[in-house]
Amino acid sequence: MSAPFAATPPPPYYAVVFTTVRSDQPGHAGVGESADPDGYLAMARRMEELAAAQPGYLGIESARAELGVTVSYWADEESISAWKLNAEHTLARETGRARWYERYMLRVAKVERDYGWSHGDAPPDAD
Amino acid sequence: MSAPFAATPPPPYYAVVFTTVRSDQPGHAGVGESADPDGYLAMARRMEELAAAQPGYLGIESARAELGVTVSYWADEESISAWKLNAEHTLARETGRARWYERYMLRVAKVERDYGWSHGDAPPDAD
Numbered sequence: 001m002s003a004p005f006a007a008t009p010p011p012p013y014y015a016v017v018f019t020t021v022r023s024d025q026p027g028h029a030g031v032g033e034s035a036d037p038d039g040y041l042a043m044a045r046r047m048e049e050l051a052a053a054q055p056g057y058l059g060i061e062s063a064r065a066e067l068g069v070t071v072s073y074w075a076d077e078e079s080i081s082a083w084k085l086n087a088e089h090t091l092a093r094e095t096g097r098a099r100w101y102e103r104y105m106l107r108v109a110k111v112e113r114d115y116g117w118s119h120g121d122a123p124p125d126a127d
Numbered sequence: 128m129s130a131p132f133a134a135t136p137p138p139p140y141y142a143v144v145f146t147t148v149r150s151d152q153p154g155h156a157g158v159g160e161s162a163d164p165d166g167y168l169a170m171a172r173r174m175e176e177l178a179a180a181q182p183g184y185l186g187i188e189s190a191r192a193e194l195g196v197t198v199s200y201w202a203d204e205e206s207i208s209a210w211k212l213n214a215e216h217t218l219a220r221e222t223g224r225a226r227w228y229e230r231y232m233l234r235v236a237k238v239e240r241d242y243g244w245s246h247g248d249a250p251p252d253a254d
Contacts, residue, residue: 004194005146005232015236017142017198019132019188023246061146061232063190067131069198071144084254093254103245105132105188106253109142109236118230119150126233127211127220 006059006073011111013058013075020068020104040100043092054083073111080108133186133200138238140185140202147195147231167227170219181210200238207235 022040036042051057051072056079062070074080083089096104115126149167163169178184178199183206189197201207210216223231242253 004148005230008234011234015142015144015234017144017188017238019198021131061144061194061196063192063194063196065190065192067188067190069188069190069196071146071196071198094250097244097246097250101244101246103132103243105241105243107135107138107142107238107241109238111144111234111236114232114234116230116232117224117228119224119228123221123224 004061005116006061006071008058008073008111008114009075011113013073013111014077014080015109015111016072016074016080017107017109018068018070018072018104019106020070021066021102022068023100023102038099043095043100047089047092050086050088051083054086055079056082077108131188132243133188133198135185135200135238135241136202138240140200140238141204141207142236142238143199143201143207144234144236145195145197145199145231146233147197148193148229149191149195150227150229165226170222170227174216174219177213177215178210181213182206183209204235 048060051060056075058073058075060070060072062068074083113126115124117124117127175187178187183202185200185202187197187199189195201210240253242251244251244254
């Protein structure tokens with residue numbers, strides 16, 4: 001299974017499930033017509049870029065509607081801890097609480113099994 | 128941490144991460160102006176309703192943009208297996224492959240730790 005999904009290896013590996021509700025986005029004086037007035041999208045892109053450069057990073061899958069659901073995949077717990085200590089990531093979390101998020105939930109989970117299906121495949125054995 | 132997040136208990140519990148790419152949606156002859164021409168939204172709502180009635184169901188968090196990311200939470204592996212055997216759920220998976228999905232990925236993971244934050248809270252201890 002390739003893009004747009006994370007190219008994860010056979011289990012076990014780790015998933016970090018980050019679900020978020022954005023703050024109201026009133027727009028910031030002087031920023032005018034920007035499509036990203038509070039810098040949220042730029043931050044999100046930068047965090048993906050930084051995470052991808054971390055040891056043990058396996059990929060990310062993300063969508064936002066009423067809720068944001070972002071799942072990042074990691075080789076092991078040590079990789080997750082190291083990413084958490086990254087200085088720019090730490091600053092982004094602080095800014096997130098001050099500016100971007102109304103609330104969030106984070107769950108660290110060990111993936112025990114997985115399977116994929118793509119148009120043209122037979123139904124997965126696991127199904 | 129309450130709605131809109133799943134009201135999960137203290138870990139351990141299970142997360143099923145289901146990421147999907149929809150098929151092209153050409154619309155179906157005779158359905159006209161329906162906002163749900165291929166029945167996808169009705170199926171998704173029905174599956175949430177059915178899942179919520181299953182033993183061991185703990186909640187669901189979902190968003191769709193380019194990708195759909197749906198995470199359902201369960202008390203244990205037995206609950207996940209029982210939900211999979213539900214006849215209407217099995218039919219929905221078959222219809223999904225025939226009609227709604229271009230590809231998907233499913234991962235079953237054991238949540239080992241979690242924490243939440245809400246506006247007005249101090250930063251989480253875990254952060």
